[in-house]
Amino acid sequence: MSKPSRTGERDLPAWQTWAWNGLAMTLPGDWEMLQFARDPAVGRCVFGDRYQYRFELNWKTVPAPPDMERMVGDYRARLTGDGLQDVRALGHSPWLGTRGLDGDREVCRYGHYAETSRQILEAVFLWPPGEKSRPALEGRVLDSVRAVPALPDGRRRWQAFGMAWQAPADWVFASCEVASAQAEAGFAPRHGRGLAAFSRRGMLSEWLTVPVSEWLEQAMPHGYVRESLLQTGQSGHEVSSLVARRERPVLTDWLHGRRRFLASAWVCPHDRRLYCLSGWTHQRRGLDSGLGIALSCCPALEVLL
Numbered sequence: 001m002s003k004p005s006r007t008g009e010r011d012l013p014a015w016q017t018w019a020w021n022g023l024a025m026t027l028p029g030d031w032e033m034l035q036f037a038r039d040p041a042v043g044r045c046v047f048g049d050r051y052q053y054r055f056e057l058n059w060k061t062v063p064a065p066p067d068m069e070r071m072v073g074d075y076r077a078r079l080t081g082d083g084l085q086d087v088r089a090l091g092h093s094p095w096l097g098t099r100g101l102d103g104d105r106e107v108c109r110y111g112h113y114a115e116t117s118r119q120i121l122e123a124v125f126l127w128p129p130g131e132k133s134r135p136a137l138e139g140r141v142l143d144s145v146r147a148v149p150a151l152p153d154g155r156r157r158w159q160a161f162g163m164a165w166q167a168p169a170d171w172v173f174a175s176c177e178v179a180s181a182q183a184e185a186g187f188a189p190r191h192g193r194g195l196a197a198f199s200r201r202g203m204l205s206e207w208l209t210v211p212v213s214e215w216l217e218q219a220m221p222h223g224y225v226r227e228s229l230l231q232t233g234q235s236g237h238e239v240s241s242l243v244a245r246r247e248r249p250v251l252t253d254w255l256h257g258r259r260r261f262l263a264s265a266w267v268c269p270h271d272r273r274l275y276c277l278s279g280w281t282h283q284r285r286g287l288d289s290g291l292g293i294a295l296s297c298c299p300a301l302e303v304l305l
Helices: 068-081 135-146 212-218 251-256
Strands: 018-020 024-028 034-035 042-048 052-061 086-092 095-102 105-114 119-126 157-158 165-167 170-177 184-186 193-202 224-234 237-246 257-266 272-282 292-298 301-304
Touching: 024 052, 034 251, 068 086, 068 095, 068 105, 068 212, 086 105, 105 135, 119 135, 135 165, 157 184, 157 212, 165 184, 212 224, 212 237, 212 251, 212 257, 224 257, 257 301, 272 292
Parallel strands: none
Antiparallel strands: 018 024, 018 157, 034 042, 042 052, 052 119, 086 095, 095 105, 105 119, 157 165, 165 292, 170 184, 184 193, 193 272, 224 237, 237 257, 257 272, 292 301
């Protein structure tokens, strides 16, 4: 029996779902996010396999529904003028599309107005040189693109880089760093009095030389003093949880409450990665307030702070 080509679906990882800035999509398991935007109003995410870019999702929030047929028609004419060859119309309801040849590679672009999120969405499929486009795969991806509404408690779901996390929907997506064997996303309230971070780290044998509880205490920010450090067993995971407080309060602490640092960390037994969610907030006087964030490493565990 001949071996499947590198673009076949056999022996590839299962398709995986990504959730980003209020949009979700399900993609082939060997496509990873290589570029991303933090702005929920306008931006894009770019995915690729080990060989090249494969898919883009672009979004733009608009005040009113556009004339998508006219917009796509004008776009098709512009692509022809820019030198794209063999341009023709495509369709996968409710998406309107355009296919063309850029040299020896097919590029298929689809547009759609998402009424629930009031966004113009553009999905772009970049096929390897010499390979024919696959409408069935494109249709499966397009059917999976959907808006992710905020949860009833005001949090929004995110899923990327091997993590699934929840942060308040009205918080600012402040930072995101992705490197070899490490990913971390940071969020902050608009008034700036707080911070939350979600991280996943690999290659533990190369750097984790102490128990997770000790590593967590070492990661405590400067100027804080530990209040408690506990270890609990949760669904086959050993979770270490730290609570610390600002050692010397300053004026903002007197106005808004003493700052508290909360963190939980654990090694998932399924993928042997270290997961950590952490952050600080002002503790309201007389209230043991949390951050309202959550992190999951696998279907068996979700940790709340």
